[in-house]
Amino acid sequence: MSVLNPLKPSERMKIPRQESIEQSANDRSRNFLEVSFGLNEERARVEATRCLECKNPICTEGCPVEIDIRSFIQAILQKDYLGAVKKIREANSLPAICGRVCPQEEQCEAVCTLGKKNPAVAIGKLERFVADYEMENNLFSVPEISIRREGKVAIVGSGPSGLTCAAELAKLGYKVTIFEALHAVGGVLRYGIPEFRLPRKILDLETERIKALGVEIITNFVVGRTATIDEFFGEWGFSAVFLGTGAGSPHFMGIPGESASGVYSANEFLTRVNLMKAYQFPDYDTPIRAGKRVAVIGGGNTAMDAVRTAKRLGAEKAHLVYRRSKKEMPARVEEVHHAEQEGIEFLLMTNPVRILTDGQNWVVGMECQRMELGEPDDSGRRKPVPIPGSNFVIDIDTVIEAVGQAPNPIIQATTPGLKIGKKGVVVTDESQRTSRDGIFAGGDLSRGGATVILAMRDGKLAAAAIHEYLSRKQTNHEDDSPLYTNSYCQYIS
Amino acid sequence: MFPILGKEQLSPTITKFVVHAPYIARKRQAGNFVIVRVIETGERIPLTIAEGDSDEGSITLIVQAVGKTTKLLCSKEIGDQLVDVVGPLGNPTEIAKDSVVACIGGGVGTAELYPITKALHEHNNKIYTIIGARNKDLIILESEMAECSDHLFVTTDDGSYKRKGLVTHQLKDLLDAQVEIDAVYAIGPLPMMKAVSQLTEHYGIKTYVSLNAVMVDGTGMCGGCRVSVDGQMKFACVDGPEFDGHEVDFDELMKRNRTYVDFEQEADRTYCEAHKSRVVA
Ligand SMILES: Cc1cc2nc3c(=O)[nH]c(=O)nc-3n(C[C@H](O)[C@H](O)[C@H](O)COP(=O)(O)OP(=O)(O)OC[C@H]3O[C@@H](n4cnc5c(N)ncnc54)[C@H](O)[C@@H]3O)c2cc1C
Ligand SMILES: Cc1cc2nc3c(=O)[nH]c(=O)nc-3n(C[C@H](O)[C@H](O)[C@H](O)COP(=O)(O)OP(=O)(O)OC[C@H]3O[C@@H](n4cnc5c(N)ncnc54)[C@H](O)[C@@H]3O)c2cc1C
Ligand code: SF4
Ligand code: SF4
Ligand code: FES
Numbered sequence: 013m014s015v016l017n018p019l020k021p022s023e024r025m026k027i028p029r030q031e032s033i034e035q036s037a038n039d040r041s042r043n044f045l046e047v048s049f050g051l052n053e054e055r056a057r058v059e060a061t062r063c064l065e066c067k068n069p070i071c072t073e074g075c076p077v078e079i080d081i082r083s084f085i086q087a088i089l090q091k092d093y094l095g096a097v098k099k100i101r102e103a104n105s106l107p108a109i110c111g112r113v114c115p116q117e118e119q120c121e122a123v124c125t126l127g128k129k130n131p132a133v134a135i136g137k138l139e140r141f142v143a144d145y146e147m148e149n150n151l152f153s154v155p156e157i158s159i160r161r162e163g164k165v166a167i168v169g170s171g172p173s174g175l176t177c178a179a180e181l182a183k184l185g186y187k188v189t190i191f192e193a194l195h196a197v198g199g200v201l202r203y204g205i206p207e208f209r210l211p212r213k214i215l216d217l218e219t220e221r222i223k224a225l226g227v228e229i230i231t232n233f234v235v236g237r238t239a240t241i242d243e244f245f246g247e248w249g250f251s252a253v254f255l256g257t258g259a260g261s262p263h264f265m266g267i268p269g270e271s272a273s274g275v276y277s278a279n280e281f282l283t284r285v286n287l288m289k290a291y292q293f294p295d296y297d298t299p300i301r302a303g304k305r306v307a308v309i310g311g312g313n314t315a316m317d318a319v320r321t322a323k324r325l326g327a328e329k330a331h332l333v334y335r336r337s338k339k340e341m342p343a344r345v346e347e348v349h350h351a352e353q354e355g356i357e358f359l360l361m362t363n364p365v366r367i368l369t370d371g372q373n374w375v376v377g378m379e380c381q382r383m384e385l386g387e388p389d390d391s392g393r394r395k396p397v398p399i400p401g402s403n404f405v406i407d408i409d410t411v412i413e414a415v416g417q418a419p420n421p422i423i424q425a426t427t428p429g430l431k432i433g434k435k436g437v438v439v440t441d442e443s444q445r446t447s448r449d450g451i452f453a454g455g456d457l458s459r460g461g462a463t464v465i466l467a468m469r470d471g472k473l474a475a476a477a478i479h480e481y482l483s484r485k486q487t488n489h490e491d492d493s494p495l496y497t498n499s500y501c502q503y504i505s
Numbered sequence: 506m507f508p509i510l511g512k513e514q515l516s517p518t519i520t521k522f523v524v525h526a527p528y529i530a531r532k533r534q535a536g537n538f539v540i541v542r543v544i545e546t547g548e549r550i551p552l553t554i555a556e557g558d559s560d561e562g563s564i565t566l567i568v569q570a571v572g573k574t575t576k577l578l579c580s581k582e583i584g585d586q587l588v589d590v591v592g593p594l595g596n597p598t599e600i601a602k603d604s605v606v607a608c609i610g611g612g613v614g615t616a617e618l619y620p621i622t623k624a625l626h627e628h629n630n631k632i633y634t635i636i637g638a639r640n641k642d643l644i645i646l647e648s649e650m651a652e653c654s655d656h657l658f659v660t661t662d663d664g665s666y667k668r669k670g671l672v673t674h675q676l677k678d679l680l681d682a683q684v685e686i687d688a689v690y691a692i693g694p695l696p697m698m699k700a701v702s703q704l705t706e707h708y709g710i711k712t713y714v715s716l717n718a719v720m721v722d723g724t725g726m727c728g729g730c731r732v733s734v735d736g737q738m739k740f741a742c743v744d745g746p747e748f749d750g751h752e753v754d755f756d757e758l759m760k761r762n763r764t765y766v767d768f769e770q771e772a773d774r775t776y777c778e779a780h781k782s783r784v785v786a
Contacts, residue, residue: 193724195589232591234724238528260726271733271757273764280727294775297548297574299768373760420725
């Protein structure tokens with residue numbers, strides 16, 4: 013028992029888990045404002061008292077970036093919210109984002125000791141609470157960077173892996189430049205995850221913080237096209253490169269009718285809405301055919317975001333078509349729950365076989381097939397198999413496919429010697445080193461589709477490995493060729 | 506930001522811009538394009554890089570005002586800035602060497618064809634060029650094309666300039682006159698590229714077309730630009746934009762390109778109403 017929290021463990025266990033304050037399902041399914049307002053101070057403090065302050069805080073092991081969870085919760089007990097967020101920032105530079113989108117239920121909260129018999133401590137919600145506190149009160153201070161180190165590092169891609177790697181290296185004193193293909197920073201956080209789950213204000217603020225560390229960000233720059241990695245090492249004068257280009261190339265199912273007008277990949281649909289703000293047409297110029305009767309295919313976070321977005325854009329019917337049962341859905345539990353509350357209709361154990369079109373190639377329906385679970389496949393999940401004669405047609409005008417994605421091959425194709433693995437991922441060792449000297453990679457590019465926090469973890473590990481690599485290079489500097497040349501520095505400083 | 510360094514009116518609706526984009530100028534090759542966003546609230550549109558000057562750090566874009574975004578762009582002046590220009594995107598054109606080729610440009614497609622014709626010329630090809638448009642006003646780059654071609658033919662649909670008729674009429678005459686052509690490069694409106702491809706298929710001549718699918722990112726991320734080529738799904742921005750014209754499903758693409766017509770008309774109408782005095786034709 014700690015001095016901060018006089019309650020006995022048995023008493024703590026009796027306190028119910030505190031819930032976020034949320035917009036009603038009816039209101040929010042018609043707007044793009046954030047669904048959840050998080051915990052207020054009172055609830056956060058009650059929630060913090062539930063923590064058992066374990067001697068062996070196993071929760072930290074469940075967190076991919078190993079946040080000292082017990083200590084930050086103790087700071088909340090002391091009302092030292094700034095201290096709490098500082099504790100988190102030691103391990104995680106994007107707490108307001110992770111507190112919102114991390115699959116906590118599978119990570120820190122999945123192993124929490126309290127969670128064995130009772131609902132686990134709402135670690136993610138507490139993380140968000142203190143991060144929001146810092147933001148709302150404008151308390152973030154840029155860490156002092158005391159040393160400047162030799163060596164410039166290029167970061168390719170501004171998703172969570174790239175942003176994290178950049179921040180860590182900048183704090184170590186390196187000169188860092190991020191190159192981003194799109195006109196805006198954030199990767200999936202910008203173009204994929206919708207505003208109603210992650211307000212853009214947060215992303216903009218985090219970007220500003222990374223810039224405040226001295227990191228330079230160049231947008232509209234497609235590495236592999238605008239310049240190649242080998243040019244980065246040559247004329248651009250970079251000594252190391254981190255690749256965090258994600259897995260942005262969408263898959264299609266390969267069923268008839270996919271070329272119709274009204275069929276989108278989830279990437280296109282979400283990009284038009286989130287990045288290009290098509291929902292504000294004609295104030296913004298990018299159009300979108302949102303549809304009145306929409307079917308989204310898939311069961312992951314992407315599918316959930318697409319179907320909830322379609323609903324917000326005015327769909328009268330928004331279906332989610334998934335070939336297994338709800339239990340197998342890869343999406344976060346909270347998101348599935350929110351989608352159900354918002355009136356999304358789940359067509360489970362159902363697989364599309366054909367998109368029906370009219371003479372002008374517009375979507376007018378989709379033929380589906382009922383499935384049943386058969387023998388377990390390689391992944392151990394029972395494989396869905398079609399039930400003969402079960403075909404039926406759903407009446408829809410828009411189809412959005414969220415059936416997975418692969419790394420974009422532009423960099424791999426223009427960087428000789430980079431080892432590529434299954435499904436186009438870049439192969440790395442456990443320190444995020446690729447097959448080429450000085451090139452590191454992480455996030456979805458090396459994992460296929462994963463999560464924000466795993467991308468951040470890779471970015472952190474890569475920063476450490478780059479630091480090690482450059483330090484070693486510095487000491488051997490004498491017998492090595494010159495570390496960098498200056499011919500293109502004019503462009504990047 | 507990408508400042509406009511030069512502007513020239515090539516026809517009432519077609520404008521040439523020189524834009525400061527130093528990285529792109531160094532890397533661009535014939536057949537590459539850029540994605541441009543004119544203003545913060547604007548959409549991303551693809552435009553071919555007509556020329557590049559790596560010393561000056563500039564690229565040339567030739568734009569036909571057809572809808573809101575291109576009209577807005579054409580209203581920009583020297584010194585104005587484009588918020589985003591990204592590239593060079595797409596695969597460069599496969600440039601033949603020491604052979605006989607026909608280059609066929611329709612409307613503003615001639616601007617897209619120009620860098621390719623120039624590259625073909627530099628690789629010692631014998632070039633028959635045919636440029637066509639609806640009327641005289643829409644014929645662009647005639648002297649530039651003449652400079653890099655061995656023979657130049659011009660057609661207009663209405664006969665207001667040079668030969669009355671379609672580019673395919675001229676091409677068919679050449680082929681029937683037993684001119685030995687090894688390959689055809691055709692860029693223009695989809696119906697034109699389709700007609701050229703049908704004609705050359707009959708004669709068994711390899712034909713490259715450049716597909717103007719609707720694009721968003723231009724880097725292979727959205728799949729919006731997908732086209733059917735030889736029954737396979739391809740992304741025009743990264744697998745193209747050039748494809749074998751005999752394998753392209755033009756009818757499908759023409760239908761797909763109509764996906765947003767009503768939005769485009771609305772955007773165009775509101776833009777024109779708000780900018781009555783400044784808008785070109
Ligand atoms: C719709 C959606 C919802 C999701 N929801 C969640 C969630 O709730 N929780 C969660 O943990 N995870 C979620 N994920 C997964 C998570 O977003 C990703 O795992 C994570 O963003 C991967 O980060 P990254 O840094 O590897 O790459 P990305 O975020 O994909 O960023 C890659 C960046 O690199 C840029 N790039 C690509 N190629 C080049 C190039 N050649 N040159 C320059 N730049 C380039 C891209 O434009 C992009 O900005 C979701 C994913 C999607 C698509
Ligand atoms: C690879 C490529 C290279 C091109 N090069 C040139 C060029 O050098 N010069 C030039 O004048 N035009 C070029 N275009 C066409 C140009 O992109 C369109 O004219 C422009 O996008 C129209 O936008 P708008 O708002 O003015 O007109 P809108 O009224 O919005 O559209 C008019 C028509 O343009 C097409 N279009 C609309 N939006 C897009 C988009 N985002 N991407 C592609 N096509 C679209 C559609 O077919 C539409 O029906 C090129 C297109 C492609 C795909
Ligand atoms: S970053 Fe994610 S896993 Fe780690 S403590 Fe926060 S919510 Fe849990
Ligand atoms: S495991 Fe759970 S109860 Fe124990 S310290 Fe961590 S959050 Fe608190
Ligand atoms: S424009 Fe998005 S994939 Fe081609």
